[in-house]
Amino acid sequence: MAGRSATPSPLTSSFTAPASLSPLPPMEAPAFVKFPLTTRIRSPLHDCASPSSYPFLPSIRNLSFSCTSSLISSGHSFSHDSFSDRSVNGLPVSGCSSRSFSSDTFSYGFINRLAVSRSRRVYAVSDKSPETFDNVVLSKVKRPLDMDPLSLWNRYLDWLYQHKDLGLYVDVSRIGFTDEFVAQMEPRFQKAFKAMEDLEAGAIANPDEGRMVGHYWLRAPHLSPNQYLQKQIVDSLDRVRRFAADVVNGKIKPPPCPAERFTQVLSIGIGGSALGPEFVAEALAPDNPPLKIRFIDNTDPAGIDRQIAQLGPELSSTLVLVISKSGGTPETRNGLLEVQKAFREKGLDFAKQGVAVTQENSLLDNTARMEGWLARFPMFDWVGGRTSEMSAVGLLPAALQGINIREFLQGAAEMDKATRIPVMKENPAALLALCWYWASDGVGSKDMVVLPYKDSLLLFSRYLQQLVMESLGKEYDLDGNLVTQGLSVYGNKGSTDQHAYIQQLREGVPNFFATFIEVLRDRPPGHDWELEPKVTCGDYLFGMLQGTRSALYANKRESITVTVEEITPKSIGALIALYERAVGLYASLININAYHQPGVEAGKKSAAEVLALQKRVLAVLNEASCKEPAEALTLEQIAQFCQAPSQIEMIYKIIAHMAANDRALIAEGDCGSPKSIKVFIGECNVEELYD
Numbered sequence: 001m002a003g004r005s006a007t008p009s010p011l012t013s014s015f016t017a018p019a020s021l022s023p024l025p026p027m028e029a030p031a032f033v034k035f036p037l038t039t040r041i042r043s044p045l046h047d048c049a050s051p052s053s054y055p056f057l058p059s060i061r062n063l064s065f066s067c068t069s070s071l072i073s074s075g076h077s078f079s080h081d082s083f084s085d086r087s088v089n090g091l092p093v094s095g096c097s098s099r100s101f102s103s104d105t106f107s108y109g110f111i112n113r114l115a116v117s118r119s120r121r122v123y124a125v126s127d128k129s130p131e132t133f134d135n136v137v138l139s140k141v142k143r144p145l146d147m148d149p150l151s152l153w154n155r156y157l158d159w160l161y162q163h164k165d166l167g168l169y170v171d172v173s174r175i176g177f178t179d180e181f182v183a184q185m186e187p188r189f190q191k192a193f194k195a196m197e198d199l200e201a202g203a204i205a206n207p208d209e210g211r212m213v214g215h216y217w218l219r220a221p222h223l224s225p226n227q228y229l230q231k232q233i234v235d236s237l238d239r240v241r242r243f244a245a246d247v248v249n250g251k252i253k254p255p256p257c258p259a260e261r262f263t264q265v266l267s268i269g270i271g272g273s274a275l276g277p278e279f280v281a282e283a284l285a286p287d288n289p290p291l292k293i294r295f296i297d298n299t300d301p302a303g304i305d306r307q308i309a310q311l312g313p314e315l316s317s318t319l320v321l322v323i324s325k326s327g328g329t330p331e332t333r334n335g336l337l338e339v340q341k342a343f344r345e346k347g348l349d350f351a352k353q354g355v356a357v358t359q360e361n362s363l364l365d366n367t368a369r370m371e372g373w374l375a376r377f378p379m380f381d382w383v384g385g386r387t388s389e390m391s392a393v394g395l396l397p398a399a400l401q402g403i404n405i406r407e408f409l410q411g412a413a414e415m416d417k418a419t420r421i422p423v424m425k426e427n428p429a430a431l432l433a434l435c436w437y438w439a440s441d442g443v444g445s446k447d448m449v450v451l452p453y454k455d456s457l458l459l460f461s462r463y464l465q466q467l468v469m470e471s472l473g474k475e476y477d478l479d480g481n482l483v484t485q486g487l488s489v490y491g492n493k494g495s496t497d498q499h500a501y502i503q504q505l506r507e508g509v510p511n512f513f514a515t516f517i518e519v520l521r522d523r524p525p526g527h528d529w530e531l532e533p534k535v536t537c538g539d540y541l542f543g544m545l546q547g548t549r550s551a552l553y554a555n556k557r558e559s560i561t562v563t564v565e566e567i568t569p570k571s572i573g574a575l576i577a578l579y580e581r582a583v584g585l586y587a588s589l590i591n592i593n594a595y596h597q598p599g600v601e602a603g604k605k606s607a608a609e610v611l612a613l614q615k616r617v618l619a620v621l622n623e624a625s626c627k628e629p630a631e632a633l634t635l636e637q638i639a640q641f642c643q644a645p646s647q648i649e650m651i652y653k654i655i656a657h658m659a660a661n662d663r664a665l666i667a668e669g670d671c672g673s674p675k676s677i678k679v680f681i682g683e684c685n686v687e688e689l690y691d
C-alpha cells in the first residue's frame with residue numbers, strides 16, 4: 001500500500017481526485033446517484049485506519065469513492081447515519097460530497113461501510129468504470145462461489161468438522177470464504193479465544209453490568225473460578241435432581257389428593273426463562289413423560305386462560321414453576337397472579353404447588369419465601385437469562401419430564417471442551433463464527449435462516465433467535481462506537497418450510513445464509529419401513545434437505561450444515577453449547593458485549609409509561625364524570641387535562657383498547673374517526689377524586 005499512512009490525515013476541501021483516476025465516463029446522473037437519504041451506513045468492525053486488518057478488501061486499491069463531508073472531516077471514525085444531497089464530479093449524488101478521493105485508507109473505510117448496505121443501490125467510482133458496491137464486494141472481494149462438484153467435494157473434505165463422541169458434524173463448505181479471509185481472520189480469532197479463556201477464568205466479561213459470565217461452569221463446576229461458586233452449582237444441581245426425583249416418584253405429592261402424584265408442570269417465564277425449557281421439552285420429552293409440561297410465556301390473557309382451561313381438573317396436580325432471573329419481569333408476574341387466581345377459584349392452595357426459580361432475594365424469591373412455596377431454586381447473578389438452560393431454569397423442567405439431565409450436561413461439557421481449542425479449523429464454534437462473519441460481512445448484512453429437518457427441533461430457531469439476537473444486536477461496541485450490530489435469525493423446520501418461504505430463499509432477494517440442522521437417525525431402531533420400494537419416509541426428509549441445500553447453493557445461496565447422529569439429551573446439550581460458544585466468539589470478533597441487553601429496557605420503560613398514562617386518563621375521565629352534569633371529553637381535552645398533548649395518539653389507543661374490553665369507560669363516536677370520539681365514565685368514583 002504505497003503512500004498510505006496508518007492514520008488518515010483530515011482531508012480538506014481542496015482535496016481532489018488523484019490523477020490516476022480516469023475521468024468518469026458519461027452516465028445518467030440518476031443511475032449513478034440513487035440511494036435514499038435515509039440510507040443507513042453501518043459502523044465498521046475494523047480499524048479502518050488499518051486496511052490490512054480488513055479481511056474483505058485485500059485487493060481493492062485505487063478505487064475512488066464519493067464520500068460524505070463528515071467522513072472527510074472526521075477521518076476514519078464515521079458517525080453519521082444518513083447522507084445529504086451532494087454531487088460527485090458534477091453529477092448530483094444523493095448523500096455524497098462533491099469530492100472523490102482514493103486514499104487507500106479512506107477507500108477501505110468507506111467500502112467497509114457501504115459494502116454492508118449493498119442491498120441498496122449505492123454506487124462507487126473506480127479507476128475502471130463505475131460499479132455498484134455489489135460488484136465491488138461480490139466480484140472483487142467475495143469471489144464467485146465455486147460450483148465445480150469435485151472441487152466442492154474437496155472443500156467439503158478439507159473443512160468438514162467431526163466430533164466423534166458426540167456424533168456431530170459441521171460442514172462449512174458451502175460458505176464461500178477464501179483462504180485469504182481465513183488468514184486475515186486468524187489474529188482476530190486468537191484474540192477471541194483469549195477473551196473466551198479470560199471469561200471462563202472469571203473475568204468481568206459483561207462490563208456494562210459488572211458481571212462475570214459463567215454459563216460454561218454449569219456443566220463443569222470444577223472450572224468455576226472459586227470454590228464458593230463451585231459449591232453453589234453442585235448444590236443446586238443436587239437439589240434439582242432430588243426434588244425432581246421426589247416429585248416423579250410421588251414422594252412429594254400435590255396436597256389436595258395425597259394419594260396421587262403431580263401429573264403436570266405449568267412453567268411461567270419469558271425470554272431466557274422460557275425459550276430453553278420450551279425447546280428442550282419439544283426436542284427431548286418422551287411421549288409419555290412422568291409429568292407433562294405446558295408454558296405460559298406471555299401476558300396474553302387469552303393465552304393464559306387457554307393453558308389453565310386445558311389443565312382443567314388437573315390443576316390440582318399441577319406443579320407450577322415460576323421462572324425469572326430478575327424476579328420482577330411483568331409478564332411473568334402477571335402469569336403468576338393469573339394462575340394464583342385460578343387456584344383460589346378452585347379452592348386450591350397455590351403455595352403448596354408453587355416453585356420459584358430466581359435470584360436470591362429477588363421480589364419473586366421473597367414472595368415465595370414469605371408465602372411458603374413448595375420449593376425455591378437459585379439463579380445465579382453470573383448466568384444470563386439466554387444462557388441459563390443448564391441452570392435450574394432448564395434442568396428442573398427437564399428432569400420433571402424424565403429427560404436425562406446428566407447426559408444433557410455431559411453433551412454440553414464435551415462440546416465446551418471441543419470449542420475451547422484455539423485452532424479455528426478444529427473448533428466447530430469458531431467455524432460457525434467464521435461463517436457468520438463472512439456471510440454477513442461481520443455486520444449482520446445477511447440473516448441466518450435456521451432450518452432443522454426434524455419436527456422435534458422446531459423450536460431451535462426460536463431459541464437461537466434470542467440467544468443470537470439479544471446477544472449480538474447492539475448499538476454500541478465495547479469501545480463505545482456506534483455500530484448497530486446484529487445477526488437476524490429466523491426459521492422453522494424443513495421440509496415444511498419448503499412449502500412456505502424457500503421459494504424466496506432460492507430465487508428472491510439474497511439477503512440470508514442458511515443453516516441446515518440434519519439428524520441422521522430417522523426413527524428409533526427397528527421402527528422404520530419402506531413406504532415405497534427401497535425408500536422410507538425419512539429418506540424423503542433427507543432428500544428434501546439435500547435437495548434444498550444443493551438448489552440454494554446452485555443459485556449462489558450459501559449454507560452451513562450441522563449434523564447430529566440422533567436427537568438425544570447429549571446431542572441437544574452439545575448443540576446448545578455449540579451455539580453459545582459461537583455467539584461468544586463472534587461477539588469478540590465484532591467487539592461487542594454479548595451478555596447485556598440494554599435495548600430491552602427501552603421497551604419495558606415505554607410499556608410502563610403507557611400504563612401510567614392509562615391511569616392518568618382514567619383519573620381525568622373520572623373527574624369529568626363526577627361533574628354535574630357528567631362531562632364527556634374529546635381526545636384533545638383528555639390529552640390536555642392529562643398534561644400530555646403530545647400523547648394524544650397513545651390516549652386514543654388506550655381508550656380504544658379499554659372500550660373494546662368492556663371497561664367502565666364509554667366512548668361515543670366513530671372509532672375510525674378519532675376526532676369524533678367523546679369519552680366518559682358511566683359512574684363517578686368520588687373516593688378516587690381524593691386519592
Ligand SMILES: O=P(O)(O)OC[C@H]1O[C@](O)(CO)[C@@H](O)[C@@H]1O
Pocket residue numbers: 270271272273323324325326327328329332385386470597600
Ligand atoms: O428471567 P427474567 O429476569 O424474568 O427475564 C426474562 C428475559 O427478559 C430479558 O431480560 C429481556 O428480554 C431476557 O434477557 C430474559 O431472558
